[in-house]
Amino acid sequence: MNPRVNGIGGMSRKSPRYLDVASKIQDEIDILGPNALLPMEKQFGHRFGVSRVTVRTALDLLERSGSVTRYRGRGTVVSPPKIMRRFSPLYSFERDMTEQGIAFETRVLGFKPEITPPENIRINLILPADSVVGAISLVRVVNYQIVSYERRHYPPKIAARIDPALLEHQDASTVVSKIGGGPIDEVEWVSEIIASSKEVAAALEVAQRTLVFANTYTWRLKGGAPVESGTISYRIDRCRFKHEARFNQPNI
Known part of the structure; x- marks a missing residue:
């Protein structure tokens, strides 16, 4: 042979x-x-x-x-080293980078005070059919490179009061908490690796259908009222992800 x-x-x-x-x-x-x-x-x-x-x-x-x-x-x-994005315990991007001593920049790309939301976002925000939401799109930049693209959606009462410019200088969770009248108490998210859409690819400066790590999330105040839902898409060639949890095994 x-x-x-x-x-x-x-x-x-x-x-x-x-x-x-x-x-x-x-x-x-x-x-x-x-x-x-x-x-x-x-x-x-x-x-x-x-x-x-x-x-x-x-x-x-x-x-x-x-x-x-x-x-x-x-x-x-x-390329510069990949950033480490920590998810357990869950940190906001701003807090995560600050605690790691990593300089970053937030660039707001656009704000639309009233749009028809995707169906999953409408459900996450517990809104009736035919509702509108506010939407902000932004990118995060580390080492002069775009590392993530965020599409954030807000129920009408939050959208009417939010100032997009604040998100370039303050923690997004703090901004929303002040408008909502209380701290973010609960976060639900689903992570998956998906092919980037035309919108996501353009924002991340990659070819359409390039694989990205996407987190679809919902923030809720104490009592369960949702105040924000959206999707954060990370460039997997520029980010790593860290999860920590206690191993839960039944007694044998």
Whole structure:
């Protein structure tokens, strides 16, 4: 039997060249610091004895993993480390970054005081059919890179009083709590990895249908009144996620 052929389906045991090249480039990345400029594709090709197509495929793989960022007209640079987003216990983005000592920026992209909400948002906010909600869209920026896109929805009484500009300088949960008349007491959320929509992709500056980590959430005041519901979409090439919980096992 040919030693390079796997017995299952006749597949070669030898990994594709672009994976070998990606591994070698990753070794260089591990030595270099963030924002270091990498050699051009042609230079890598000469060094490793492969075509530019193979190098480009390797760099595409490294870009999807978050190791590098490619800029038109500038080249390929080493990406900053991924941020750690903590979910247990649940922290607001603002508090999470502040406690970790990570500088960030919030950019409000738009505010619509009255829109027809998606059906799941209407249900989460316990609103009757044909209701309208307020909607704010914003992005979070760390190390000059967009890491998440948020689409926040508010029931009419909250939407009528919220000032979108405050979200660029204050914790969103604090802003909503003041308007709602009490602290956020309960949070419900569902996490999933999904293909980005056209809207999400444009905000995150990725190709449409790029996979993102999406959290659909609802904030409630003490007593159960919902004051906000929305979806936060994270770039998985720029974020990691940490969950902590006590293991609950029945006595044996």
